[in-house]
Amino acid sequence: MITATLLLLLLCYIVNVSCVALPPKVFNVMAYGAVNDGTKDNVKAFSAAWKDACEYEGRGRVVIPRGVYALGSMIFTGYCRGTVSFIIHGSLRAPTDRKSFSTDTWIGFRYVEYLTIKGGGYLDGQGHVAWHYNDCSTNYKCGKLPASLRLDFVRNSWIHHIRSIDSKNTHLNIFACHNITISNVRINAPADSPNTDGIHIGSSAGIRILNSTIRTGDDCVSMVSGSRSIEVANVRCGPGHGISIGSLGRSHAEEPVTDITVRNTTFVATDNGVRIKTWAPSDTTSASNITFQDIDMIAVANPILIDQVYCPSGNCLEAQSNVEIRDVVFKNIRGTSSSEVAVKLQCSSARPCRNVKLVDINLPYRGLRGKSRAVCVNALGSSSGIQIPNGCL
Incomplete structure (x- = not known):
């Protein structure tokens, strides 16, 4: 009977590789x-x-x-x-x-x-x-x-x-x-x-x-076309622009973004918390199966944000985004908002956001003008559990 060792040596000889580590x-x-x-x-x-x-x-x-x-x-x-x-x-x-x-x-x-x-x-x-030398926020070229x-x-x-x-x-x-x-x-x-x-x-x-x-002058983490099966966990972000999916839809034939999880993260004095941003007008693509869970916000502006009219230069046409956003969960997000609007889901009338869930949101406004507010536009989904501000879905 040929032993396993002899078989291995024979294989090494045939393929001409070294079997000695x-x-x-x-x-x-x-x-x-x-x-x-x-x-x-x-x-x-x-x-x-x-x-x-x-x-x-x-x-x-x-x-x-x-x-x-x-x-x-x-x-x-x-x-x-x-x-x-x-x-x-x-x-x-x-x-x-x-x-x-x-x-x-x-x-x-x-x-x-x-x-x-x-x-x-x-x-x-x-x-x-x-x-x-960096003027990319206003100069596309x-x-x-x-x-x-x-x-x-x-x-x-x-x-x-x-x-x-x-x-x-x-x-x-x-x-x-x-x-x-x-x-x-x-x-x-x-x-x-x-x-x-x-x-x-x-x-x-x-x-x-x-x-x-991550302490920086832009997004702590950004995920664009073709990002799949991404996990962000136990990350501290701030200063910066938060954790973003996008921007999406600016270029032709962008690939979908899907299966994204952001959990157990802390945001400190960031311009945004968790964000999905798409251009308007835009080409067609999608962002789906996204979960933001167990997140602490400390004096964060725009803690929860879907922005489908993203245009940092302010020179964009009046139009709607064709990026489809669906199956998004915001769960157990707590802390303080430095902006009065703590939850903003600004979706597209051409492709409304679908199956968005707000679960156990506790984001009081840290300011002098009153309570925090939630704003939902063209967003379809549900709110459950604690809702501060009052859920808009």
Whole structure:
């Protein structure tokens, strides 16, 4: 009888692969000529360390020791032969010269599977030198500034214990990724820094954002076209614009957004709490199966908001949104509203919101003008349990 071991060895011989597990191997960027003085660019050293780690058939570990490393824009590309950990113990510092702003990415990872980014270190985007160039809120054709960290076509990966400060644009941009867990990250930028979204997700599925703190000048988390099976839990948001689905409907042929859960989160003095926003006029798409549950609001403006007339520039046509919003639950949301209207469901007359549920809402107004109010327009659904303000469904 042929034993299992002999069968395994025979299989290894046939497919010409090694069946001996290789030990983890460290690829220290200092061994490749990196300099941690905060001034010399380290793109070549980092690129060489990544290349060797990516070609290693075992568990490669790119290690960035303590210190400050100036680093120009670069993309770390797979596919890799083994698994790679990118371990940041030091601080990576983005360039400040104007010509470096022409790219949409400072540090990127593409076509990588089983990637881990960790180490407790910093990504310092040096955003203060670039924010005054950002006019995207009023100029649709604006030039995009670089995101600090961007993942494209990355699968089955984990980002944890990383700090991102002062990104020129979005801190972490996730596109066309699957099964990514982000935990214990700290994101920080001034409240008035433009378009510095904390985590932006598009065309991705199975993304989990856990146990993190996000303080920024735009959305703490934003989910746009093609976001599916997203979980946000135990996140503290503020300052910022809250957690948003959208904006949706601005571009042609956008993919639906579905199966979104935001739970056990805290919002502190944000411009919005939990929000769904769509353009009017818009192309046709949908947002569905969305749950916002067990959420604390502390002095938040617009704690619960569906906005289907979203137009930040104020120059939009008088029209209705064609984005369909359905099967949305707001449950056990409590705290204080800094605006008199604590619940606003401003839906489209062309496609009214369907099956919206308000369950156990307790959001008194924190102000001098009276009680909090709820406003529902073209919204169909139900209210149950505690309703402060009085339910409008």
